[in-house]
Amino acid sequence: MTTDALIDIKGVTHAYQTADGPLPVLNNLNVSVKEGGFAAVVGPSGCGKSTLTRLIAGLMKPDTGEVWLHGERVKSPRSTVGMAFQNPVLLEWRSILKNVMLPLEIVPTKLTNTQKEDRARELLSLVGLEGFEDKRPSELSGGMRQRASLCRSLVHKPEVLILDEPFGALDAFTREDLWQTMHALRAEEPFTGVLITHDLRESIFLADQVLVLSGRPATTQYVMDIPTDAPRTLDDLYTPEAAERLNILRHQIEIAQGRATDEGEAA
Numbered sequence: 001m002t003t004d005a006l007i008d009i010k011g012v013t014h015a016y017q018t019a020d021g022p023l024p025v026l027n028n029l030n031v032s033v034k035e036g037g038f039a040a041v042v043g044p045s046g047c048g049k050s051t052l053t054r055l056i057a058g059l060m061k062p063d064t065g066e067v068w069l070h071g072e073r074v075k076s077p078r079s080t081v082g083m084a085f086q087n088p089v090l091l092e093w094r095s096i097l098k099n100v101m102l103p104l105e106i107v108p109t110k111l112t113n114t115q116k117e118d119r120a121r122e123l124l125s126l127v128g129l130e131g132f133e134d135k136r137p138s139e140l141s142g143g144m145r146q147r148a149s150l151c152r153s154l155v156h157k158p159e160v161l162i163l164d165e166p167f168g169a170l171d172a173f174t175r176e177d178l179w180q181t182m183h184a185l186r187a188e189e190p191f192t193g194v195l196i197t198h199d200l201r202e203s204i205f206l207a208d209q210v211l212v213l214s215g216r217p218a219t220t221q222y223v224m225d226i227p228t229d230a231p232r233t234l235d236d237l238y239t240p241e242a243a244e245r246l247n248i249l250r251h252q253i254e255i256a257q258g259r260a261t262d263e264g265e266a267a
């Protein structure tokens with residue numbers, strides 16, 4: 001296969017088999033993310049965003065179409081994909097450090113135990129959790145737990161990081177802090193990312209490409225490229241360019257929901 005895309009989803013169609021018959025979820029979906037790219041996926045509730053992440057991670061196979069990661073067809077679960085979700089599932093009987101080290105116990109690695117620990121400590125320090133390594137998850141705030149969960153999803157240096165609404169349960173200020181942490185992490189530890197979110201500001205702040213999926217069964221309805229020439233700051237969200245991008249995306253979501261048409265008229 002000749003493509004410079006690290007993630008290449010080609011013509012994927014999928015339906016879940018339910019008691020009421022097939023539920024078509026994805027319809028001829030095409031998504032391409034280049035190495036080091038960061039794509040945000042937005043779309044109406046229930047349109048198939050999480051299904052897309054399961055396909056990338058190899059947790060399920062599409063009915064038709066192909067999923068490729070780094071030039072290899074995905075047919076089974078991939079340990080080279082890291083995932084973080086809205087509710088970080090940290091194990092209460094393990095310290096924060098040991099929680100972060102968990103993937104290194106599961107995914108084959110040549111690191112010694114000391115190197116594994118150093119790696120986990122380094123990431124925890126990068127997200128501002130130095131000094132909390134020996135705490136239990138319940139001793140941390142929600143934002144701190146999510147930081148630890150991000151470290152855990154990156155500790156084995158995955159090719160792809162999938163973030164499924166990881167900041168959705170956090171208050172607005174903590175969420176903005178975490179957005180900046182994401183940029184810091186990416187600067188230190190470049191990865192290819194796919195972020196599922198309902199927050200359009202989050203999508204334009206974090207991603208270099210925003211994909212709007214149509215209503216179910218989802219197809220790629222609109223793609224917005226966001227150039228990344230300089231490090232982003234929260235002030236960038238209050239510029240006329242940001243306002244225009246948010247307006248375009250909001251309108252596209254309304255089209256996906258069937259509440260507006262292409263011409264901007266109410267449906």
Ligand SMILES: Nc1ncnc2c1ncn2[C@@H]1O[C@H](COP(=O)(O)OP(=O)(O)OP(=O)(O)O)[C@@H](O)[C@H]1O
Nearest residue numbers: 016017018023025044045046047048049050051052
């Ligand atoms: N294992 C399953 N079996 C049957 N139906 C499923 C299954 N998983 C998801 N669905 C249905 O498929 C549709 C798409 O689900 P999915 O979780 O991918 O959507 P989503 O866009 O991530 O949703 P949300 O925005 O609400 O998080 C939903 O209608 C959901 O109920």
